Amino acid sequence: MADTPYGLVAEFATEDAIVKAARQARQAGYRNIDAFTPFPLPRLARIMRIRDSRPAWLGLAGGIFGFLLAFGMQAFVSYDYPLNVGGRPLYPLSAYAVVIFELTILFAVLFLFVGLLALNRLPRLNYPIFNAPRFHLASKDRFFLCIKAQDRQFDRESTARFLRDIGAVSIALVPS
Structure with missing residues (x-):
């Protein structure tokens, strides 16, 4: 469907904030999440349970x-x-x-x-998250958490409210 979004992306100012937000998102039941940071965060990888052998x-x-x-x-x-x-x-x-x-x-x-x-499905010439406003800061000094629309708990309003409550600086809907 053309009107189905890719997900919601939330911007965080510090690494502690995104680690805390990812932990709270996992505890809230969100499973289809992704994080984008300017440098690797091993704590974040453990929280998101990124293990691939x-x-x-x-x-x-x-x-x-x-x-x-x-x-x-x-x-x-x-x-x-x-x-x-x-x-x-x-x-x-x-x-x-x-x-x-x-x-x-x-x-x-x-x-x-x-x-x-x-x-990694590369080369990926177009990735929907790149269209999010301010996402270019992910390679500089900002931290982003994306909750994808494929998640069972995803709902535009309640997910946006949840992201706002856990301390997101800004929230944007990412079109697919």
Whole structure:
């Protein structure tokens, strides 16, 4: 629907204020919230319960893929084109170590890079929150808390009143 908003965004002046506001929003039952700050706040991440183990699994999968690719590639070459030079074994694992190490690291990083882009839905050329007034201050000195319209408890009037009551400096409706 064209008239459904993205959510309500509230501006806070200090980091303590946004941490307190996020805690109160969670206690009030809001679950679909997001925070925007000019620098990382570990306290805020704990309150918002941001825990995602998928990047670790992506790195592990990429590392395993790189290891198997490097080992398989070199084993295939040694089997298909055997060289018996000075009693060298057919599969010299010590000679494989450098390539295995390099491809393990390469594919772990590539899986992480591409996976993080996909998990964060990037590149995101237009994000509705960017249309909020004063949101450009999020990269300078202000802190913003957004309660999204997808939240079960979201109601324009009551959510705006709640944000005002917890100390928001300004509140804006973000169009979708």
